[in-house]
Amino acid sequence: MAAPQAFDPPANFGAPVVSLQRNSGPLPAVDVLDGLSGWSVGSSGLTRIDFPANVVHPGVFPENPFSEHVNLDREFSGASPGDPVVVDSAAGRLVLAAFPVTIPGQGTRPSRHAVELVAAESGSARKAFSIAVPAPESGWGAGEQIQPVATRVVGVADSVAVVIGTDPDGRHGLSAGIDLVTHQVLWTTPADVVAQEVVGDVVVVQRQSALEPEVRGIGVRDGVQRWAGVPGGSVTVSGSRQVLVGHDSSTLVAVGGRSTAVDVGSGKSVASPLSGQAGWECHDDERSVTVCELMKGLDPYALVGLDRDSGAELWRIVADAGRVPPQVTATWHGAVYGFTDSGPVVLDGRTGMDRTPTAAAAPFLVNEYFGVSAAPGSRPEGKPNYTNRSRQVVVPAIS
Template identity: 30%
Template sequence: MGAQRAVRGTAAAMLTLVLSACGSGDGADDQTEREDTDKPASAPAHGPKGFAAPVKFSTAQAVALPDSAGVGKSGLAGYQRPLPIALHKGVAFISRPDGLEVSDTLQASDPLLITPEHEPVTKIEQVGGGSANNPAEAPLITSVGGRTLAFNALVTDVPGSGTSKGHEAVELMATDTTTATKSWFVEIELVEEEDEFADDRDEAYVVGRSGDTVVVFARGEVFGVDIKSHKRAWKADKWYRNGPVAVGDTIVAVTNNAGSDYQVIGLDGANGKQVWKSPRVNASESGSGLDVTGPDSVLAYEYADGTEEDEEAEGREYLLDAATGRVRRAFPEDSPTGRCSYDGLSVTVCWSTRWDDEASTHIDEAAAYDPKSGKELWKLPDASSDRMAPKVTLVRQGLIYGTTENGPVVVDARTGQDKEDAPGIAPSFTDGYVGVTETLKGVGYTAYRAVG
């Protein structure tokens, strides 16, 4: 199966030790896992202590991540695409267009690279250069049959044989997080790309998991792979915009068929069949405009009047029941719903930045909502208490991580009150063992140890 890059013996042995030690305990896990992370964390038998909801990080205990963690994700005007990182018990799993990189975040060592079976259509060396052109998205980390696997997808060139022509395929790789080796893989043939230089030629990533199905998006198509049989289970009809999301047993996506409106639809995660379609038109100009806002809800950005024909039509955010498409709430146009995220417990947090003409400056806004009803729980800034909103970096396990003019801060997601005003960093990711953010003194991304 796929090879892994040779590393110095001591570094490879150290990474294996960390993987084995952390894999054997019940420490805090990344929020991408389908496990109960609400219980208190305990230290693995031979590893560092983890915290279910860390509020302090040590800037003195830092380990730099490989360049692949951020390369090709930043563009002009500070545009930042989501990073291709998932954490699991102190180890970073980084999706690349040519493999999966496994890097210890608790102590410096050379990373391991898990490679596909065939030649990838894009190498990591071909992305970057100040452009947001890295197609890789964060891998999915989830438990399967008593093991924890990291799933990522990429596009490869499959050579022909005899009279059979070669073709391109999306490869779904399942990597064992304990041993950092490829456990199994699936190749799904793709519709031939007419333009070998097309922007979406290397576009493939894992959407999420629905039951025993891992859902993959590639070049506008959505596939389901059975994690028990290791075979493609279904292929959805239609073409879709990038950014589908998995919510419970439903895959919510936005259609992208030529000559028709973009519409939000729900697909059955078990068979890929359409189960509902929004009567409105998707208003997002890039991506899908979808955010997972709870265990059974999704936020969709759509035209309020149901059509985009009116030049004055304005987009609004709709909180939808993921299983039925029913509207739970239509948010007012001035709501801070630029980005939204579920805290994993009971709250949906939304945030945005707006331009204030009177103050001639940008102002950060944040608000919390009930994911069932959309009822507002609190909102910042709050003029009555003279409190500002944080620039949010992460929402996880009842906490909001972010920054203000005073530095990093941790806020209670349920109440909006400060939980910790000196956390050390404002992480974009945390698994309870480390927090990952832009390097404080330098370039790239660094993991900082969680200490409380």
């Protein structure tokens, strides 16, 4: 079978070639694309599915048993375990996932809660290695551990993977830096310090306090504190060296609150078109543009394109100003994918102009060969549900 033609980035997609479904059917729903394959994570382990041959490889598992009382077959994005991460590292091209596990007890030693990083070889789909990191004590009772229920790979830099496993509210847990070459755990944080994002060589962490959470920066390889003292709750990456810190995490889906753009190298506030308004959600196109959207209730209110390196505003679409801001499903290599009430649309990431006004799909995963979008279906009110990841279709790039 001839390999599909590559388009970098795709401007439109063809008819579906594969149907996928979470928790049922012969082909599992995927969580990340990797060339001509997708990867899924759940109770079947870390699994590669090849397109369009529809070959499902045996899953890769942690060495330790999965934790009890944790649903690994999540129905929505953001549940545990988090989406796999595909990375080119000094150890080769790897696919990484973090699982909540239990290290069995032995003799008089009790069992322990842990997060296990599982690495698969991208090319062979075989297991490369896995490393379990025990969860810290909670501080609420002698010897009582945090039980991680939400686990994910936060990011990778300098061949160091940053993994977390948090309690149900996400405020306490395990954060660790793991060297992908030596397989050593380089650092961990106290239970009240949780990694949020990896930006360059800095891990942006949040420390809980009785008053207001504090955001800090630590080194990705040594875990040493670079800066501290930034008050705030939510953290979103808004550029190659910048994060946006929201000062009211309750305003994630509504206009209100405030935010500050922070340089991750110094921890100092910097000028940004996004500052002053909390609730922005940003999408990195992995090349030159960061696209940030602000919701008002359940509807898009504003969409802003920023230069990924400088943070300068490139374009802006605001509701009731002549154009309809789409709800973004993905950004990749200078293209913005999303939908309005009129259907799927593709924007030019550098100009914000319509590139494909009537696109065939609004993919939430995209690379040069494929998009993965919600399977055709309707909400009760008759509108397609473009954000449903449980039932998926793979659509080939055609332009």
